[in-house]
Amino acid sequence: MKAIVCKSFSQIEDLSYEDLPAPTAGKGQVLVNVKAAGVNFPDILLIEGKYQMRPSLPFAPGGEVAGIVEAIGADVTHVKVGDAVIAGTWTGGYAEQVVADEARVFKMPENLDFVQAAGLLTVYGTSYHALVDRANIKAGDTVLVLGAGGGVGLAAVDIAKAHGATVIACASSATKLAVCKEYGADAVIEYTTEDLKERVKQLTAGKGVDIVYDPVGGHFTEQAFRTLAWGGRHLVVGFAEGNIPALPTNLALLKCASLVGVFWGSFTSTQPALFQTGMQVLLDLFRAGKLKAHVHTTFPLHEAKEAMRTVADRKVIGKVILTT
Secondary structure, eight states: OEEEEBOSSOOGGGOEEEEOOOOOOOTTEEEEEEEEEEEOHHHHHHHTTOSSSOOOSSBOOOSEEEEEEEEEOTTOOSOOTTOEEEEEOSSOOSBSEEEEEGGGEEEOOTTSOHHHHHTTHHHHHHHHIIIIIITOOOTTOEEEETTTTSHHHHHHHHHHHHTTOEEEEEESSHHHHHHHHHTTOSEEEETTTSOHHHHHHHHTTTOOEEEEEESOOTTHHHHHHTTEEEEEEEEEOOOTTSOOOOOOTHHHHHHTOEEEEOOHHHHHHHSHHHHHHHHHHHHHHHHTTSOOOOEEEEEEGGGHHHHHHHHHTTOOSSEEEEEO
16 A cells, blocks of 8 residues: 655655555454545654654554545444544554554544545544543633634634634634634634734733633743633643743732643543543534534645645645545
8 A cells, every 4th residue: 555654753855655565454443445634733743753752663644534444353343344434543644544443433424525524533632622621611711722723723713612612713814814713713813913912801801711722832822821811721732833831830820720731642542431422522513514624725645745844834724634
């Protein structure tokens, strides 16, 4: 089978497109013929050796796919050969076939195509876990979303609105913010040209926000933390800006606020039952048309390096998808 292969922890340019032996489904596993695969920022960190965990070399990147079940291993019960599914794979998704554990395979919503479905597992799974499991979002909360034009950010806007929250979306361009408005954002801040803290103060009549969703990090983290209302929750989702910020902890004391870590990848394995329950809720929301994954563009599998460069250059609104 054809696959994108990482042979050393290096740069996107060092990836190769070549033949690999086709995988087989072992006990409790599902073999999927990949129709589409999502491209995520952590995929880039993985090949550079900068992610929280390192896979064994060589490997194919790619943590989420949509496709058709080709074969099932012993003890697999909830999917069958021929089913259209989405699957979380950790690695291996940038390939024509991939094996996934049954617990990370879900029947695809019938109202989605493979391209749409391939882009929802990671960003929507992360944002659902962050807002629902970690921040206990409720109707009436005000949520500030940093990096709202990116994959997880736009998913956070979508999920927060589906839960009855007021959403303030922050992004680096008017084009990205226009899409956030399409997804229901109540207010927007272009934080490259506006003062984040002062604008939030204006928008909330001085009260502040209940939840900060932060996949950006860097110097925006402290600015956003300062916008929290009393008892607010700041979700640490990632560091897309590239720098891990230092936060004055007296700010948490003064606001009685919480700094809440969100490590979705680890959560899916340490709390599998909660992960599966959340995914079923998410997929039902997609089936009901209450959520919609935004696809920025697609690339064929052999152009995966160009797709990853597009994500690395932060040119993306929503998701980039590879097709086989």
